């Protein structure tokens with residue numbers, strides 16, 4: 001019987017190996033992750049994340065899940081919108097990224113209203129209908145079973161809640177796409193080598209973006225997972241897309 005495979009960038013690997021390979025990427029880049037994000041996107045990722053938070057319409061008493069929260073960029077902004085009864089849960093599969101989030105949040109004096117847990121998006125340790133808002137920035141691309149993760153998000157979200165996914169997507173302009181490809185495959189891995197001594201992880205980044213579902217495919221997956229409605233908007237000609245899944249009825 002042939003083994004089930006999945007993408008790891010352009011490579012096809014056994015599904016059982018993907019989580020470990022992705023973990024190695026983030027263990028390797030955790031220390032320089034924030035600096036690399038600023039350099040790679042020329043600071044634009046900060047604006048993309050602010051837009052995702054604005055579109056999630058957080059209320060002061062909400063329980064917000066920052067899924068695949070990494071070093072806590074979203075968490076540190078979301079907490080500003082919450083009152084004393086609101087809270088943010090930063091969940092990530094990777095211990096090194098969680099450790100960086102702890103360091104960053106503590107250094108910024110963000111201690112109240114935030115909990116951090118190590119969890120796989122495919123198997124969320126939350127009750128059904130218990131979370132008001134879910135934000136996932138640049139995480140879904142790395143998940144082995146994306147359909148499973150989307151179903152889990154639909155399960156834990158409260159009816160009336162929103163899930164906002166910010167992810168690299170498919171560029172909609174051909175001339176710009178050529179420039180973007182040149183940048184992704186020539187400049188990014190070199191930056192990775194220079195700053196993290198890790199060219200391969202940034203080669204993986206460029207490749208994983210190309211094999212990720214495009215805007216319409218992701219929208220279909222979100223609806224198939226049990227969300228009642230999904231809208232999306234392209235940002236910077238589709239370099240990034242922001243998908244919003246609405247849960248109206250219990251799943």
Ligand SMILES: C[S@@+](CC[C@H](N)C(=O)[O-])C[C@H]1O[C@@H](n2cnc3c(N)ncnc32)[C@H](O)[C@@H]1O
Nearest residue numbers: 068069070092093094097120121137138139142
């Ligand atoms: C590119 S980083 C994004 C971090 C943060 N959300 C941001 O936007 O800066 C991707 C994160 O997804 C996490 N991740 C990958 N697979 C995951 C999974 N199956 N469940 C939860 N987190 C996962 C990684 O550990 C990593 O921290």
